[in-house]
Amino acid sequence: MIITIANQKGGVGKTTTVVNLATALASIDKKVLVIDMDPQYNSSMSFNVYNPNLSIYKVFSNKVNIEDTIQKSQIPNLNVISACEDLAAAEYELADDENRNFLLKNYINIIKNNYEYIFIDTPPTLGLLTVSSLTASAEVLIPVQCEFFALEGLSKLIKTIELVKTNLNIDLKLNGIILTMYDKRNSLSSLIEKEAREYFDTTVYKFNVPRNVTLSEAPSHGLPAIIYDLKCSGSQAYIALAKEFLERSNLNGSQ
Numbered sequence: 001m002i003i004t005i006a007n008q009k010g011g012v013g014k015t016t017t018v019v020n021l022a023t024a025l026a027s028i029d030k031k032v033l034v035i036d037m038d039p040q041y042n043s044s045m046s047f048n049v050y051n052p053n054l055s056i057y058k059v060f061s062n063k064v065n066i067e068d069t070i071q072k073s074q075i076p077n078l079n080v081i082s083a084c085e086d087l088a089a090a091e092y093e094l095a096d097d098e099n100r101n102f103l104l105k106n107y108i109n110i111i112k113n114n115y116e117y118i119f120i121d122t123p124p125t126l127g128l129l130t131v132s133s134l135t136a137s138a139e140v141l142i143p144v145q146c147e148f149f150a151l152e153g154l155s156k157l158i159k160t161i162e163l164v165k166t167n168l169n170i171d172l173k174l175n176g177i178i179l180t181m182y183d184k185r186n187s188l189s190s191l192i193e194k195e196a197r198e199y200f201d202t203t204v205y206k207f208n209v210p211r212n213v214t215l216s217e218a219p220s221h222g223l224p225a226i227i228y229d230l231k232c233s234g235s236q237a238y239i240a241l242a243k244e245f246l247e248r249s250n251l252n253g254s255q
């Protein structure tokens, strides 16, 4: 199953969610690929595989076959395709290509049978990189940071998802919304949670991701938090979320 993690708001926990969910699933023997579609290449760095010569951008510019860009991570069962800064240029380099929204989907088709789960990390924009990721995916997962204005941008994102569904990918399903950086000492967090659950109901995952410093430290060690410190509250939350993720994707029956 191919799943995009998207939110055009920056710093809401997209990359942290991709990295830790992918690792949690790989650790229960699922075959997992992470494709970094963000020119900030944070998930490539988090897995310590950043390599501009093997970037997905090289595939878009026909320099390297997608099969040859796949790198092993330090985690068994988990491979990664790196991003690089130049990927930002793809937005305008491909602007005249009529097929631009389907390029990623077509490339992923070549390799998708080797994996049970393919996670796509996206940049904080709703441009070609995110739209073509949504076009290639069976499902989309939205991390939402528990802060003021968190829900503001969400209607625009949902509208974009609906547009992709109508025009590019009729099978796209909303896997769910994950509330991130939940701070139980901050009443704003519980307020945002209440609002999100009232409005989006069961679309919101049962478990929230707490604000946890280990989650933010782990990338500097080139390791996902759940490998760096399995016991921390952030890792434990992502383990619980991975279980819920599996339940949801089974329910949806996405391939």
Ligand SMILES: Nc1ncnc2c1ncn2[C@@H]1O[C@H](COP(=O)(O)OP(=O)(O)OP(=O)(O)O)[C@@H](O)[C@H]1O
Pocket: 009, 010, 011, 012, 013, 014, 015, 016, 017, 038, 040, 042, 122, 123, 124, 180, 181, 182, 209, 210, 211, 212, 213, 215, 216, 217, 219, 234
């Ligand atoms: N639950 C958390 N607790 C504490 N820090 C977190 C948590 N989740 C993410 N962070 C930190 O917050 C910052 C933003 O998180 P992350 O990079 O995952 O967001 P993003 O949505 O991918 O950002 P961008 O839009 O720039 O790609 C990072 O420094 C990350 O380590």
Ligand SMILES: [Mg+2]
Pocket: 014, 015, 016, 038, 042, 043, 121, 122
């Ligand atoms: Mg990111």
